[in-house]
Amino acid sequence: MKKIRISAVSYTNTKPFLYGLQHSAIIDQIDLSLDIPSDCAQKLIDDKVDIGLIPVAATLNLPQWEIVSAYCIGAVGAVNSVFIFSNCDIKDVKCVQLDPQSRTSNNLAKVLLKNFWKIQPELIIGAADYSQSADNQIAFVQIGDRTFGKTNQYPFVYDLAEEWQKFTGLPFVFAAWIANKPIPAGFIQEFDKALKFGLGHRKELLKELPQRTDFDLEDYLMHRLDFDLTEDKKKALYLFLDYIKAL
Secondary structure, rough: OOOOEEEOOOOOOEEEEEHHHHHHHHHHHHEEEOHHHHHHHHHOOOOOOOEEEEEHHHHHHOOOOOEEEEEEHHHHHHOOOEEEEOOOOOOOOOOOEEOOOOHHHHHHHHHHHHHHHOOOOEEEEEOOOOOOOOOOOOOOOEEEEOOOOOOOOOOEEEEEEHHHHHHHHHOOOEEEEEEOOOOOOHHHHHHHHHHHHHOOOOHHHHOOOOOOOOHHHHHHHHHHHHHEOOOOHHHHHHHHHHHHHOO
16 A cells, blocks of 8 residues: 655644654554654645645645644644744834744734734845844744743743734634545544544653753643644634735
């Protein structure tokens, strides 16, 4: 049987899923690669993989796509790993430097800047050192493990999942398991079973992860992240795509 090619995000937020895949028989049926979110999406767009845990904004670049799992990378309220960091109040920001590793979070920042905060700062892509600035009115988007322990380093910190919930009243989906072609139903069933196994063994996973003194990994994996792709999350996903289209 030809292996199903899968790309997954390599951040800590994906570790429960990876644990499940690597500790289940399905590992023999897949060709798994670990990538940063933007590369994950590009592989699916270029048909280099069949399924990707991709930033949901990237679905707008796919001619055909479907959600193939009951699980996702989501949050109900603050997620604690997707931020705008700033030296001034968001209303006073003149420039926002976008995260080169992100699609969804950059778009989420744009949606919130326009529709929630109602400001129009200059958006900078590809800044040489985008997460450093001596200018008090330049903020930056940053996601994933690189944000761990950073919230005390800036006077103004905006958790984008929390801000989205304030704006819409809905949870948020950062990444979902998306296929670019029909996938056999039997495989999807086994795939979801493996993901569920990983989520059920987060306590064991935490023992394997390097411990940090500046970030509560247990709180992050057990409480901040919300992995079930609920109806409210699906509603939020499609609403978010509509907002992106209107940017």
